[in-house]
Amino acid sequence: xxxxxxxxxxxxxxxxxxxxxxxxxxxxxxxxxxxxxxxxxxxxxxxxxxxxxxxxxxxxxxxxxxxxxxxxxxxxxxxxxxxxxxxxxxxxxxxxxxxxxxxxxxxxxxxxxxxxxxxxxxxxxxxxxxxxxxxxxxxxxxxxxxxxxxx
Amino acid sequence: xxxxxxxxxxxxxxxxxxxxxxxxxxxxxxxxxxxxxxxxxxxxxxxxxxxxxxxxxxxxxxxxxxxxxxxxxxxxxxxxxxxxxxxxxxxxxxxxxxxxxxxxxxxxxxxxxxxxxxxxxxxxxxxxxxxxxxxxxxxxxxxxxxxxxxx
DNA sequence: TCATGATTTGGTAGATTTTACCGAAATGGA
DNA sequence: TCCATTTCGGTAAAATCTACCAAATCATGA
Numbered sequence: 001x002x003x004x005x006x007x008x009x010x011x012x013x014x015x016x017x018x019x020x021x022x023x024x025x026x027x028x029x030x031x032x033x034x035x036x037x038x039x040x041x042x043x044x045x046x047x048x049x050x051x052x053x054x055x056x057x058x059x060x061x062x063x064x065x066x067x068x069x070x071x072x073x074x075x076x077x078x079x080x081x082x083x084x085x086x087x088x089x090x091x092x093x094x095x096x097x098x099x100x101x102x103x104x105x106x107x108x109x110x111x112x113x114x115x116x117x118x119x120x121x122x123x124x125x126x127x128x129x130x131x132x133x134x135x136x137x138x139x140x141x142x143x144x145x146x147x148x149x150x151x
Numbered sequence: 152x153x154x155x156x157x158x159x160x161x162x163x164x165x166x167x168x169x170x171x172x173x174x175x176x177x178x179x180x181x182x183x184x185x186x187x188x189x190x191x192x193x194x195x196x197x198x199x200x201x202x203x204x205x206x207x208x209x210x211x212x213x214x215x216x217x218x219x220x221x222x223x224x225x226x227x228x229x230x231x232x233x234x235x236x237x238x239x240x241x242x243x244x245x246x247x248x249x250x251x252x253x254x255x256x257x258x259x260x261x262x263x264x265x266x267x268x269x270x271x272x273x274x275x276x277x278x279x280x281x282x283x284x285x286x287x288x289x290x291x292x293x294x295x296x297x298x299x300x301x302x
Numbered sequence: 303t304c305a306t307g308a309t310t311t312g313g314t315a316g317a318t319t320t321t322a323c324c325g326a327a328a329t330g331g332a
Numbered sequence: 333t334c335c336a337t338t339t340c341g342g343t344a345a346a347a348t349c350t351a352c353c354a355a356a357t358c359a360t361g362a
Contacts, residue, residue, distance in 0.1 A: 013203075013204035097293055143249060
């Protein structure tokens with residue numbers, strides 16, 4: 001499905017999402033037209049789900065972030081669906097994963113300051129029905145924030 | 152520093168990192184040349200740190216991922232620096248955050264399968280000097296994997 | 303209020319890139 | 333081997349980027 005040469009393209013487009021088709025073709029060693037078609041195919045098949053500018057969090061004014069461990073009281077679809085639906089529409093929640101281990105979910109939340117984080121908890125998180133437990137792990141330092149899959 | 156109109160640009164480029172300058176200019180309501188200059192300034196000032204294609208993890212053949220809670224035995228700069236240096240160069244580690252709470256670090260690791268994850272632990276993680284504890288939280292479901300800051 | 307220097311703006315044109323199409327080459331079953 | 337299908341490289345028109353210009357805007361002090 002995704003083969004050798006496609007992976008080269010994906011690796012490069014992960015590194016530079018605005019590389020021109022010509023640069024790309026040269027790097028992966030094919031003609032511009034063949035390369036262009038493959039990129040298009042990767043987009044249309046959904047392997048490439050989109051493109052994004054990567055914005056430096058602090059420089060853009062988002063000083064505070066945290067990883068939340070969240071557990072639900074009960075795991076009926078009702079509560080789970082409600083939780084998922086609410087989390088999906090809060091833009092401060094950049095990531096949310098259902099996980100094994102002590103917590104049911106891991107969330108990464110990014111806000112402008114501690115005040116905003118406090119509001120996030122009070123006005124959003126603590127009001128979700130069926131929440132058993134929320135533990136905040138404040139992010140002291142971002143060692144690494146990558147998006148590129150390790151081809 | 153980063154003002155109103157810049158935020159509109161950033162929001163849009165986060166949504167579509169390959170939007171043409173013309174689309175962008177129209178959306179944020181300025182001339183193409185003014186818009187182009189602002190984007191360029193955002194890039195050069197480092198507010199935009201880069202661009203990336205977003206690749207669908209599963210479709211690209213990475214079936215397994217996990218969130219690791221890692222604690223160090225001791226927190227001398229020596230051990231910390233060594234840990235950070237090693238983590239930085241492992242591409243399976245997409246994210247690494249130093250956090251408050253029970254664990255010193257939260258890592259998100261993406262690999263092709265469980266076998267690869269097992270190797271990752273044995274050959275890499277467990278060999279880092281000064282590790283006190285590693286807890287694996289397997290990701291059962293990706294509810295949300297966003298990169299866009301909530302402007 | 304006005305003058306002045308600095309900054310930012312919109313428009314433009316040449317250079318570059320994208321994108322769709324072509325016939326040729328490669329591929330793979332029967 | 334033959335034929336159908338896919339994939340290839342090349343090409344040209346359309347779209348876009350990018351660097352320049354002069355005009356408009358802004359900030360400041362007289």
